[in-house]
Amino acid sequence: MGRSPLTALIPLLVLTTSACGVLDRDPATALPAGTVRVLHSASLAHLPAGREAGAAGLVGGHALLHVQETGVVTHLDEPTARRWGLPEPVRADDGDELVWASLSLGGRSWRNSDRDVEWARVAVLAGGVRTTITVPLTASADPAAYADAVLVSVPAGAPVLLQLTDDGVTQSIDVRSGRRVDDARGLYPRPVQEDGFRYAGNGTIDGTPVRFQAFADGFALEPWAPGLGWARDGHAWLAVTRFRMSGGTPAAELTLDPALAVSILTPDGTTLPADTDRIPVSPGSGITPHGLYVEVPATFRYGVLRLAPAALKHGLTPVTWQRPPAPADFPIGLT
Incomplete structure:
Protein backbone atom coordinates (compact mmCIF):
# COMPACT_ATOMS: atom_id res chain seq x y z
CA MET A 1 0.00 0.00 0.00
CA GLY A 2 1.61 3.29 -1.08
CA ARG A 3 2.34 6.27 1.21
CA SER A 4 0.10 9.31 0.87
CA PRO A 5 1.68 12.71 0.11
CA LEU A 6 0.69 13.91 3.65
CA THR A 7 2.33 10.92 5.30
CA ALA A 8 5.51 11.56 3.38
CA LEU A 9 5.69 15.14 4.74
CA ILE A 10 5.53 14.18 8.44
CA PRO A 11 9.23 13.22 8.86
CA LEU A 12 10.25 16.41 7.08
CA LEU A 13 8.10 18.54 9.40
CA VAL A 14 9.58 16.85 12.48
CA LEU A 15 13.13 17.40 11.19
CA THR A 16 12.45 21.05 10.38
CA THR A 17 10.96 21.70 13.81
CA SER A 18 13.91 20.08 15.54
CA ALA A 19 16.37 22.09 13.50
CA CYS A 20 14.54 25.33 14.31
CA GLY A 21 14.61 24.41 17.98
CA VAL A 22 18.39 24.12 17.89
CA LEU A 23 18.75 27.42 16.08
CA ASP A 24 16.41 29.24 18.50
CA ARG A 25 18.14 28.16 21.73
CA ALA A 45 25.26 53.40 26.34
CA HIS A 46 22.01 52.74 28.18
CA LEU A 47 20.99 49.51 29.87
CA PRO A 48 17.44 48.33 29.15
CA ALA A 49 14.34 48.75 31.32
CA GLY A 50 15.88 51.41 33.55
CA ARG A 51 14.45 54.17 35.65
CA GLU A 52 16.11 57.16 37.32
CA ALA A 53 17.15 56.89 40.96
CA GLY A 54 17.52 60.56 41.78
CA ALA A 55 17.34 60.09 45.56
CA ALA A 56 20.13 57.52 45.73
CA GLY A 57 23.34 59.22 46.81
CA LEU A 58 25.88 58.71 49.59
CA VAL A 59 28.35 61.24 50.98
CA GLY A 60 31.49 59.73 52.47
CA GLY A 61 34.62 61.23 53.89
CA HIS A 62 36.63 60.53 50.75
CA ALA A 63 34.07 59.61 48.10
CA LEU A 64 30.64 60.51 46.76
CA LEU A 65 28.57 57.62 45.40
CA HIS A 66 25.48 58.21 43.29
CA VAL A 67 23.19 55.66 41.63
CA GLN A 68 21.87 57.17 38.42
CA GLU A 69 19.52 54.46 37.11
CA THR A 70 18.36 51.01 38.19
CA GLY A 71 16.58 48.24 36.36
CA VAL A 72 15.70 44.53 36.20
CA VAL A 73 16.10 42.29 33.12
CA THR A 74 16.36 38.58 32.40
CA HIS A 75 19.10 38.85 29.77
CA LEU A 76 21.45 41.19 27.94
CA ASP A 77 21.64 40.63 24.19
CA GLU A 78 24.97 40.62 22.38
CA PRO A 79 24.97 44.28 21.22
CA THR A 80 24.12 45.55 24.72
CA ALA A 81 26.62 43.22 26.40
CA ARG A 82 29.44 44.34 24.13
CA ARG A 83 28.62 48.02 24.64
CA TRP A 84 29.10 47.43 28.37
CA GLY A 85 32.34 45.49 28.09
CA LEU A 86 31.04 41.92 28.35
CA PRO A 87 32.52 39.41 25.88
CA GLU A 88 29.19 37.64 25.26
CA PRO A 89 25.46 37.91 25.96
CA VAL A 90 24.33 36.82 29.43
CA ARG A 91 21.09 35.68 31.02
CA ALA A 92 19.67 34.73 34.40
CA ASP A 93 18.97 31.11 35.37
CA ASP A 94 15.39 29.94 35.71
CA GLY A 95 13.83 31.66 38.74
CA ASP A 96 16.55 34.33 38.82
CA GLU A 97 16.82 37.83 37.36
CA LEU A 98 19.51 40.39 36.58
CA VAL A 99 19.41 43.57 38.69
CA TRP A 100 21.58 46.44 37.48
CA ALA A 101 22.52 49.92 38.59
CA SER A 102 24.48 52.59 36.74
CA LEU A 103 26.58 54.57 39.17
CA SER A 104 29.10 57.34 39.49
CA LEU A 105 31.80 57.65 42.09
CA GLY A 106 33.89 60.75 42.71
CA GLY A 107 36.95 61.01 44.91
CA ARG A 108 37.34 63.92 47.31
CA SER A 109 40.79 65.43 47.75
CA TRP A 110 41.75 67.17 50.98
CA ARG A 111 44.76 69.31 51.79
CA ASN A 112 47.70 67.05 52.69
CA SER A 113 45.49 63.99 52.17
CA ASP A 114 46.19 62.89 48.61
CA ARG A 115 46.08 59.21 49.59
CA ASP A 116 42.76 59.45 51.40
CA VAL A 117 40.78 58.37 48.32
CA GLU A 118 42.25 54.88 48.80
CA TRP A 119 40.23 54.49 52.00
CA ALA A 120 36.86 54.25 50.23
CA ARG A 121 35.49 50.87 49.10
CA VAL A 122 32.36 49.89 47.16
CA ALA A 123 30.61 46.52 47.49
CA VAL A 124 27.45 44.72 46.41
CA LEU A 125 25.43 42.81 49.03
CA ALA A 126 23.11 40.20 47.50
CA GLY A 127 21.89 36.89 48.85
CA GLY A 128 23.87 37.38 52.04
CA VAL A 129 27.15 37.58 50.08
CA ARG A 130 29.20 40.80 50.05
CA THR A 131 31.29 41.29 46.92
CA THR A 132 33.84 44.12 46.83
CA ILE A 133 34.11 45.72 43.41
CA THR A 134 36.81 47.88 41.89
CA VAL A 135 35.62 51.26 40.70
CA PRO A 136 38.23 53.97 40.02
CA LEU A 137 38.08 57.06 42.20
CA THR A 138 38.87 60.33 40.48
CA ALA A 139 40.34 63.54 41.86
CA SER A 140 37.08 65.35 41.18
CA ALA A 141 34.50 66.20 43.84
CA ASP A 142 31.78 65.90 41.18
CA PRO A 143 29.81 62.64 41.73
CA ALA A 144 29.34 62.37 37.94
CA ALA A 145 33.10 62.35 37.35
CA TYR A 146 33.23 58.61 36.63
CA ALA A 147 30.28 56.51 35.48
CA ASP A 148 30.00 52.72 35.54
CA ALA A 149 27.43 50.01 36.27
CA VAL A 150 27.02 46.77 38.19
CA LEU A 151 24.98 43.74 37.11
CA VAL A 152 23.89 41.23 39.77
CA SER A 153 22.19 37.85 39.31
CA VAL A 154 19.78 37.10 42.16
CA PRO A 155 16.65 35.04 42.85
CA ALA A 156 13.60 36.93 41.61
CA GLY A 157 12.65 39.64 44.12
CA ALA A 158 15.74 39.20 46.35
CA PRO A 159 17.16 42.42 47.85
CA VAL A 160 20.32 43.98 46.39
CA LEU A 161 22.33 46.65 48.22
CA LEU A 162 25.13 48.83 46.91
CA GLN A 163 27.43 49.83 49.78
CA LEU A 164 30.06 52.50 50.33
CA THR A 165 32.49 51.93 53.22
CA ASP A 166 34.48 55.02 54.10
CA ASP A 167 36.60 55.65 57.21
CA GLY A 168 35.00 52.75 59.07
CA VAL A 169 31.37 53.60 58.25
CA THR A 170 29.25 51.62 55.76
CA GLN A 171 26.28 53.24 54.01
CA SER A 172 23.85 51.51 51.68
CA ILE A 173 21.54 52.07 48.72
CA ASP A 174 18.66 49.69 47.92
CA VAL A 175 19.25 49.12 44.22
CA ARG A 176 15.70 47.96 43.49
CA SER A 177 14.03 51.02 44.99
CA GLY A 178 16.85 53.41 44.11
CA ARG A 179 16.83 54.86 47.64
CA ARG A 180 19.21 55.17 50.56
CA VAL A 181 18.53 52.91 53.53
CA ASP A 182 18.64 53.58 57.26
CA ASP A 183 22.43 53.35 57.63
CA ALA A 184 22.99 56.34 55.29
CA ARG A 185 24.71 59.36 56.86
CA GLY A 186 24.57 63.03 56.03
CA LEU A 187 22.43 64.75 53.45
CA TYR A 188 22.20 64.21 49.72
CA PRO A 189 22.29 66.54 47.93
CA ARG A 190 24.29 68.47 50.53
CA PRO A 191 22.78 71.89 51.42
CA VAL A 192 25.18 74.64 50.39
CA GLN A 193 25.52 78.42 50.23
CA GLU A 194 27.67 79.59 47.36
CA ASP A 195 28.20 83.10 48.72
CA GLY A 196 30.90 83.37 51.38
CA PHE A 197 32.17 86.45 53.17
CA ARG A 198 35.00 88.97 53.18
CA TYR A 199 36.33 90.60 56.32
CA ALA A 200 38.96 93.31 56.86
CA GLY A 201 39.73 94.92 60.20
CA ASN A 202 42.51 97.11 61.57
CA GLY A 203 44.19 96.82 64.94
CA THR A 204 47.37 97.63 66.83
CA ILE A 205 49.78 95.15 68.44
CA ASP A 206 52.77 96.49 70.43
CA GLY A 207 52.36 99.82 68.73
CA PRO A 223 28.77 64.33 57.41
CA TRP A 224 32.59 63.97 57.68
CA ALA A 225 35.45 66.44 58.13
CA PRO A 226 39.20 65.86 57.70
CA GLY A 227 40.93 65.52 61.05
CA LEU A 228 37.56 65.40 62.83
CA GLY A 229 35.89 62.33 61.32
CA TRP A 230 32.16 61.64 61.22
CA ALA A 231 29.76 64.01 62.93
CA ARG A 232 27.74 62.64 65.82
CA ASP A 233 24.34 61.08 65.13
CA GLY A 234 21.82 63.81 64.36
CA HIS A 235 24.58 66.30 63.57
CA ALA A 236 26.63 67.45 60.60
CA TRP A 237 29.73 69.54 60.03
CA LEU A 238 29.11 73.04 58.77
CA ALA A 239 32.11 73.55 56.49
CA VAL A 240 33.29 77.10 55.87
CA THR A 241 34.66 76.41 52.40
CA ARG A 242 38.09 77.71 51.42
CA PHE A 243 38.52 79.73 54.60
CA ARG A 244 41.73 81.81 54.42
CA MET A 245 43.36 84.63 56.34
CA SER A 246 46.20 87.12 56.26
CA ALA A 251 57.86 88.52 62.77
CA ALA A 252 54.37 88.29 64.25
CA GLU A 253 53.78 84.53 63.62
CA LEU A 254 50.09 84.89 64.33
CA THR A 255 47.69 81.97 64.64
CA LEU A 256 43.91 81.86 64.92
CA ASP A 257 42.20 79.67 67.53
CA PRO A 258 38.96 78.80 65.71
CA ALA A 259 37.20 77.70 68.91
CA LEU A 260 37.64 81.23 70.28
CA ALA A 261 37.50 83.28 67.10
CA VAL A 262 34.68 81.64 65.11
CA SER A 263 31.25 80.52 66.23
CA ILE A 264 27.81 79.89 64.77
CA LEU A 265 24.67 81.43 66.27
CA THR A 266 21.63 79.25 65.57
CA PRO A 267 18.06 80.61 65.27
CA ASP A 268 17.22 79.38 68.80
CA GLY A 269 20.06 81.45 70.26
CA THR A 270 22.58 78.62 70.77
CA THR A 271 26.24 79.48 70.17
CA LEU A 272 28.34 76.69 68.65
CA PRO A 273 32.16 77.09 68.54
CA ALA A 274 34.35 75.94 65.66
CA ASP A 275 36.12 72.63 66.24
CA THR A 276 39.38 72.88 64.31
CA ASP A 277 43.06 73.07 65.24
CA ARG A 278 44.87 76.40 65.37
CA ILE A 279 45.27 77.95 61.92
CA PRO A 280 48.40 79.91 60.93
CA VAL A 281 47.80 83.43 59.63
CA SER A 282 49.79 84.30 56.52
CA PRO A 283 51.59 87.65 56.95
CA GLY A 284 51.92 88.18 53.19
CA SER A 285 49.67 87.98 50.16
CA GLY A 286 50.07 84.21 49.76
CA ILE A 287 46.85 83.22 51.51
CA THR A 288 46.59 79.46 52.05
CA PRO A 289 43.08 77.94 52.38
CA HIS A 290 42.37 75.92 55.51
CA GLY A 291 39.50 73.80 56.72
CA LEU A 292 37.12 75.36 59.21
CA TYR A 293 34.27 73.27 60.64
CA VAL A 294 31.50 73.71 63.20
CA GLU A 295 29.36 70.77 64.35
CA VAL A 296 25.69 71.76 63.99
CA PRO A 297 22.34 69.91 64.10
CA ALA A 298 21.75 68.03 60.84
CA THR A 299 18.63 70.17 60.35
CA PHE A 300 20.68 73.39 60.36
CA ARG A 301 19.88 75.71 57.44
CA TYR A 302 20.09 79.25 58.81
CA GLY A 303 22.31 81.06 61.25
CA VAL A 304 25.04 83.65 61.72
CA LEU A 305 28.80 83.20 61.62
CA ARG A 306 30.52 85.38 64.23
CA LEU A 307 34.16 86.28 63.68
CA ALA A 308 36.19 87.69 66.60
CA PRO A 309 39.73 88.46 65.33
CA ARG A 323 43.29 98.23 69.59
CA PRO A 324 41.74 94.95 68.43
CA PRO A 325 40.01 94.49 65.06
CA ALA A 326 36.24 94.81 65.34
CA PRO A 327 34.14 91.60 65.39
CA ALA A 328 31.69 90.95 62.57
CA ASP A 329 28.61 88.81 61.85
CA PHE A 330 27.86 87.10 58.52
CA PRO A 331 24.46 85.54 57.68
CA ILE A 332 24.20 81.90 56.54
CA GLY A 333 21.35 80.51 54.45
CA LEU A 334 21.82 77.00 53.04
CA THR A 335 19.72 75.80 50.12
Whole structure:
Protein backbone atom coordinates (compact mmCIF):
# COMPACT_ATOMS: atom_id res chain seq x y z
CA MET A 1 0.00 0.00 0.00
CA GLY A 2 1.61 3.29 -1.08
CA ARG A 3 2.34 6.27 1.21
CA SER A 4 0.10 9.31 0.87
CA PRO A 5 1.68 12.71 0.11
CA LEU A 6 0.69 13.91 3.65
CA THR A 7 2.33 10.92 5.30
CA ALA A 8 5.51 11.56 3.38
CA LEU A 9 5.69 15.14 4.74
CA ILE A 10 5.53 14.18 8.44
CA PRO A 11 9.23 13.22 8.86
CA LEU A 12 10.25 16.41 7.08
CA LEU A 13 8.10 18.54 9.40
CA VAL A 14 9.58 16.85 12.48
CA LEU A 15 13.13 17.40 11.19
CA THR A 16 12.45 21.05 10.38
CA THR A 17 10.96 21.70 13.81
CA SER A 18 13.91 20.08 15.54
CA ALA A 19 16.37 22.09 13.50
CA CYS A 20 14.54 25.33 14.31
CA GLY A 21 14.61 24.41 17.98
CA VAL A 22 18.39 24.12 17.89
CA LEU A 23 18.75 27.42 16.08
CA ASP A 24 16.41 29.24 18.50
CA ARG A 25 18.14 28.16 21.73
CA ASP A 26 19.37 31.13 23.79
CA PRO A 27 23.15 31.25 23.25
CA ALA A 28 23.68 33.58 26.24
CA THR A 29 25.82 32.49 29.19
CA ALA A 30 23.78 31.88 32.34
CA LEU A 31 24.94 33.82 35.43
CA PRO A 32 24.31 31.83 38.64
CA ALA A 33 22.63 33.65 41.52
CA GLY A 34 25.17 35.72 43.46
CA THR A 35 27.24 36.59 40.40
CA VAL A 36 28.35 40.23 40.22
CA ARG A 37 29.65 41.82 37.03
CA VAL A 38 31.18 45.30 36.83
CA LEU A 39 30.27 46.95 33.53
CA HIS A 40 32.46 49.51 31.80
CA SER A 41 30.83 51.42 28.97
CA ALA A 42 33.07 53.07 26.41
CA SER A 43 30.19 55.29 25.30
CA LEU A 44 26.95 56.78 26.62
CA ALA A 45 25.26 53.40 26.34
CA HIS A 46 22.01 52.74 28.18
CA LEU A 47 20.99 49.51 29.87
CA PRO A 48 17.44 48.33 29.15
CA ALA A 49 14.34 48.75 31.32
CA GLY A 50 15.88 51.41 33.55
CA ARG A 51 14.45 54.17 35.65
CA GLU A 52 16.11 57.16 37.32
CA ALA A 53 17.15 56.89 40.96
CA GLY A 54 17.52 60.56 41.78
CA ALA A 55 17.34 60.09 45.56
CA ALA A 56 20.13 57.52 45.73
CA GLY A 57 23.34 59.22 46.81
CA LEU A 58 25.88 58.71 49.59
CA VAL A 59 28.35 61.24 50.98
CA GLY A 60 31.49 59.73 52.47
CA GLY A 61 34.62 61.23 53.89
CA HIS A 62 36.63 60.53 50.75
CA ALA A 63 34.07 59.61 48.10
CA LEU A 64 30.64 60.51 46.76
CA LEU A 65 28.57 57.62 45.40
CA HIS A 66 25.48 58.21 43.29
CA VAL A 67 23.19 55.66 41.63
CA GLN A 68 21.87 57.17 38.42
CA GLU A 69 19.52 54.46 37.11
CA THR A 70 18.36 51.01 38.19
CA GLY A 71 16.58 48.24 36.36
CA VAL A 72 15.70 44.53 36.20
CA VAL A 73 16.10 42.29 33.12
CA THR A 74 16.36 38.58 32.40
CA HIS A 75 19.10 38.85 29.77
CA LEU A 76 21.45 41.19 27.94
CA ASP A 77 21.64 40.63 24.19
CA GLU A 78 24.97 40.62 22.38
CA PRO A 79 24.97 44.28 21.22
CA THR A 80 24.12 45.55 24.72
CA ALA A 81 26.62 43.22 26.40
CA ARG A 82 29.44 44.34 24.13
CA ARG A 83 28.62 48.02 24.64
CA TRP A 84 29.10 47.43 28.37
CA GLY A 85 32.34 45.49 28.09
CA LEU A 86 31.04 41.92 28.35
CA PRO A 87 32.52 39.41 25.88
CA GLU A 88 29.19 37.64 25.26
CA PRO A 89 25.46 37.91 25.96
CA VAL A 90 24.33 36.82 29.43
CA ARG A 91 21.09 35.68 31.02
CA ALA A 92 19.67 34.73 34.40
CA ASP A 93 18.97 31.11 35.37
CA ASP A 94 15.39 29.94 35.71
CA GLY A 95 13.83 31.66 38.74
CA ASP A 96 16.55 34.33 38.82
CA GLU A 97 16.82 37.83 37.36
CA LEU A 98 19.51 40.39 36.58
CA VAL A 99 19.41 43.57 38.69
CA TRP A 100 21.58 46.44 37.48
CA ALA A 101 22.52 49.92 38.59
CA SER A 102 24.48 52.59 36.74
CA LEU A 103 26.58 54.57 39.17
CA SER A 104 29.10 57.34 39.49
CA LEU A 105 31.80 57.65 42.09
CA GLY A 106 33.89 60.75 42.71
CA GLY A 107 36.95 61.01 44.91
CA ARG A 108 37.34 63.92 47.31
CA SER A 109 40.79 65.43 47.75
CA TRP A 110 41.75 67.17 50.98
CA ARG A 111 44.76 69.31 51.79
CA ASN A 112 47.70 67.05 52.69
CA SER A 113 45.49 63.99 52.17
CA ASP A 114 46.19 62.89 48.61
CA ARG A 115 46.08 59.21 49.59
CA ASP A 116 42.76 59.45 51.40
CA VAL A 117 40.78 58.37 48.32
CA GLU A 118 42.25 54.88 48.80
CA TRP A 119 40.23 54.49 52.00
CA ALA A 120 36.86 54.25 50.23
CA ARG A 121 35.49 50.87 49.10
CA VAL A 122 32.36 49.89 47.16
CA ALA A 123 30.61 46.52 47.49
CA VAL A 124 27.45 44.72 46.41
CA LEU A 125 25.43 42.81 49.03
CA ALA A 126 23.11 40.20 47.50
CA GLY A 127 21.89 36.89 48.85
CA GLY A 128 23.87 37.38 52.04
CA VAL A 129 27.15 37.58 50.08
CA ARG A 130 29.20 40.80 50.05
CA THR A 131 31.29 41.29 46.92
CA THR A 132 33.84 44.12 46.83
CA ILE A 133 34.11 45.72 43.41
CA THR A 134 36.81 47.88 41.89
CA VAL A 135 35.62 51.26 40.70
CA PRO A 136 38.23 53.97 40.02
CA LEU A 137 38.08 57.06 42.20
CA THR A 138 38.87 60.33 40.48
CA ALA A 139 40.34 63.54 41.86
CA SER A 140 37.08 65.35 41.18
CA ALA A 141 34.50 66.20 43.84
CA ASP A 142 31.78 65.90 41.18
CA PRO A 143 29.81 62.64 41.73
CA ALA A 144 29.34 62.37 37.94
CA ALA A 145 33.10 62.35 37.35
CA TYR A 146 33.23 58.61 36.63
CA ALA A 147 30.28 56.51 35.48
CA ASP A 148 30.00 52.72 35.54
CA ALA A 149 27.43 50.01 36.27
CA VAL A 150 27.02 46.77 38.19
CA LEU A 151 24.98 43.74 37.11
CA VAL A 152 23.89 41.23 39.77
CA SER A 153 22.19 37.85 39.31
CA VAL A 154 19.78 37.10 42.16
CA PRO A 155 16.65 35.04 42.85
CA ALA A 156 13.60 36.93 41.61
CA GLY A 157 12.65 39.64 44.12
CA ALA A 158 15.74 39.20 46.35
CA PRO A 159 17.16 42.42 47.85
CA VAL A 160 20.32 43.98 46.39
CA LEU A 161 22.33 46.65 48.22
CA LEU A 162 25.13 48.83 46.91
CA GLN A 163 27.43 49.83 49.78
CA LEU A 164 30.06 52.50 50.33
CA THR A 165 32.49 51.93 53.22
CA ASP A 166 34.48 55.02 54.10
CA ASP A 167 36.60 55.65 57.21
CA GLY A 168 35.00 52.75 59.07
CA VAL A 169 31.37 53.60 58.25
CA THR A 170 29.25 51.62 55.76
CA GLN A 171 26.28 53.24 54.01
CA SER A 172 23.85 51.51 51.68
CA ILE A 173 21.54 52.07 48.72
CA ASP A 174 18.66 49.69 47.92
CA VAL A 175 19.25 49.12 44.22
CA ARG A 176 15.70 47.96 43.49
CA SER A 177 14.03 51.02 44.99
CA GLY A 178 16.85 53.41 44.11
CA ARG A 179 16.83 54.86 47.64
CA ARG A 180 19.21 55.17 50.56
CA VAL A 181 18.53 52.91 53.53
CA ASP A 182 18.64 53.58 57.26
CA ASP A 183 22.43 53.35 57.63
CA ALA A 184 22.99 56.34 55.29
CA ARG A 185 24.71 59.36 56.86
CA GLY A 186 24.57 63.03 56.03
CA LEU A 187 22.43 64.75 53.45
CA TYR A 188 22.20 64.21 49.72
CA PRO A 189 22.29 66.54 47.93
CA ARG A 190 24.29 68.47 50.53
CA PRO A 191 22.78 71.89 51.42
CA VAL A 192 25.18 74.64 50.39
CA GLN A 193 25.52 78.42 50.23
CA GLU A 194 27.67 79.59 47.36
CA ASP A 195 28.20 83.10 48.72
CA GLY A 196 30.90 83.37 51.38
CA PHE A 197 32.17 86.45 53.17
CA ARG A 198 35.00 88.97 53.18
CA TYR A 199 36.33 90.60 56.32
CA ALA A 200 38.96 93.31 56.86
CA GLY A 201 39.73 94.92 60.20
CA ASN A 202 42.51 97.11 61.57
CA GLY A 203 44.19 96.82 64.94
CA THR A 204 47.37 97.63 66.83
CA ILE A 205 49.78 95.15 68.44
CA ASP A 206 52.77 96.49 70.43
CA GLY A 207 52.36 99.82 68.73
CA THR A 208 52.40 98.25 65.25
CA PRO A 209 49.33 98.61 62.99
CA VAL A 210 47.99 95.24 61.84
CA ARG A 211 45.43 94.69 59.11
CA PHE A 212 43.65 91.37 59.51
CA GLN A 213 41.71 89.87 56.58
CA ALA A 214 39.57 86.74 56.33
CA PHE A 215 37.74 85.24 53.36
CA ALA A 216 35.51 82.26 52.63
CA ASP A 217 33.93 81.05 49.41
CA GLY A 218 30.77 79.62 50.94
CA PHE A 219 29.27 77.07 53.33
CA ALA A 220 28.21 73.41 53.07
CA LEU A 221 26.91 70.67 55.35
CA GLU A 222 29.17 67.61 55.48
CA PRO A 223 28.77 64.33 57.41
CA TRP A 224 32.59 63.97 57.68
CA ALA A 225 35.45 66.44 58.13
CA PRO A 226 39.20 65.86 57.70
CA GLY A 227 40.93 65.52 61.05
CA LEU A 228 37.56 65.40 62.83
CA GLY A 229 35.89 62.33 61.32
CA TRP A 230 32.16 61.64 61.22
CA ALA A 231 29.76 64.01 62.93
CA ARG A 232 27.74 62.64 65.82
CA ASP A 233 24.34 61.08 65.13
CA GLY A 234 21.82 63.81 64.36
CA HIS A 235 24.58 66.30 63.57
CA ALA A 236 26.63 67.45 60.60
CA TRP A 237 29.73 69.54 60.03
CA LEU A 238 29.11 73.04 58.77
CA ALA A 239 32.11 73.55 56.49
CA VAL A 240 33.29 77.10 55.87
CA THR A 241 34.66 76.41 52.40
CA ARG A 242 38.09 77.71 51.42
CA PHE A 243 38.52 79.73 54.60
CA ARG A 244 41.73 81.81 54.42
CA MET A 245 43.36 84.63 56.34
CA SER A 246 46.20 87.12 56.26
CA GLY A 247 47.56 89.76 58.62
CA GLY A 248 50.44 90.82 60.82
CA THR A 249 54.10 91.01 59.87
CA PRO A 250 56.64 88.24 59.17
CA ALA A 251 57.86 88.52 62.77
CA ALA A 252 54.37 88.29 64.25
CA GLU A 253 53.78 84.53 63.62
CA LEU A 254 50.09 84.89 64.33
CA THR A 255 47.69 81.97 64.64
CA LEU A 256 43.91 81.86 64.92
CA ASP A 257 42.20 79.67 67.53
CA PRO A 258 38.96 78.80 65.71
CA ALA A 259 37.20 77.70 68.91
CA LEU A 260 37.64 81.23 70.28
CA ALA A 261 37.50 83.28 67.10
CA VAL A 262 34.68 81.64 65.11
CA SER A 263 31.25 80.52 66.23
CA ILE A 264 27.81 79.89 64.77
CA LEU A 265 24.67 81.43 66.27
CA THR A 266 21.63 79.25 65.57
CA PRO A 267 18.06 80.61 65.27
CA ASP A 268 17.22 79.38 68.80
CA GLY A 269 20.06 81.45 70.26
CA THR A 270 22.58 78.62 70.77
CA THR A 271 26.24 79.48 70.17
CA LEU A 272 28.34 76.69 68.65
CA PRO A 273 32.16 77.09 68.54
CA ALA A 274 34.35 75.94 65.66
CA ASP A 275 36.12 72.63 66.24
CA THR A 276 39.38 72.88 64.31
CA ASP A 277 43.06 73.07 65.24
CA ARG A 278 44.87 76.40 65.37
CA ILE A 279 45.27 77.95 61.92
CA PRO A 280 48.40 79.91 60.93
CA VAL A 281 47.80 83.43 59.63
CA SER A 282 49.79 84.30 56.52
CA PRO A 283 51.59 87.65 56.95
CA GLY A 284 51.92 88.18 53.19
CA SER A 285 49.67 87.98 50.16
CA GLY A 286 50.07 84.21 49.76
CA ILE A 287 46.85 83.22 51.51
CA THR A 288 46.59 79.46 52.05
CA PRO A 289 43.08 77.94 52.38
CA HIS A 290 42.37 75.92 55.51
CA GLY A 291 39.50 73.80 56.72
CA LEU A 292 37.12 75.36 59.21
CA TYR A 293 34.27 73.27 60.64
CA VAL A 294 31.50 73.71 63.20
CA GLU A 295 29.36 70.77 64.35
CA VAL A 296 25.69 71.76 63.99
CA PRO A 297 22.34 69.91 64.10
CA ALA A 298 21.75 68.03 60.84
CA THR A 299 18.63 70.17 60.35
CA PHE A 300 20.68 73.39 60.36
CA ARG A 301 19.88 75.71 57.44
CA TYR A 302 20.09 79.25 58.81
CA GLY A 303 22.31 81.06 61.25
CA VAL A 304 25.04 83.65 61.72
CA LEU A 305 28.80 83.20 61.62
CA ARG A 306 30.52 85.38 64.23
CA LEU A 307 34.16 86.28 63.68
CA ALA A 308 36.19 87.69 66.60
CA PRO A 309 39.73 88.46 65.33
CA ALA A 310 40.79 89.56 68.83
CA ALA A 311 41.31 85.83 69.56
CA LEU A 312 44.50 85.83 67.46
CA LYS A 313 47.57 84.38 69.20
CA HIS A 314 51.36 84.50 69.05
CA GLY A 315 51.77 80.73 68.84
CA LEU A 316 50.00 79.62 72.04
CA THR A 317 50.04 83.05 73.74
CA PRO A 318 47.03 85.34 73.26
CA VAL A 319 47.82 88.59 71.46
CA THR A 320 47.80 91.74 73.60
CA TRP A 321 46.00 94.35 71.54
CA GLN A 322 46.16 98.07 72.07
CA ARG A 323 43.29 98.23 69.59
CA PRO A 324 41.74 94.95 68.43
CA PRO A 325 40.01 94.49 65.06
CA ALA A 326 36.24 94.81 65.34
CA PRO A 327 34.14 91.60 65.39
CA ALA A 328 31.69 90.95 62.57
CA ASP A 329 28.61 88.81 61.85
CA PHE A 330 27.86 87.10 58.52
CA PRO A 331 24.46 85.54 57.68
CA ILE A 332 24.20 81.90 56.54
CA GLY A 333 21.35 80.51 54.45
CA LEU A 334 21.82 77.00 53.04
CA THR A 335 19.72 75.80 50.12
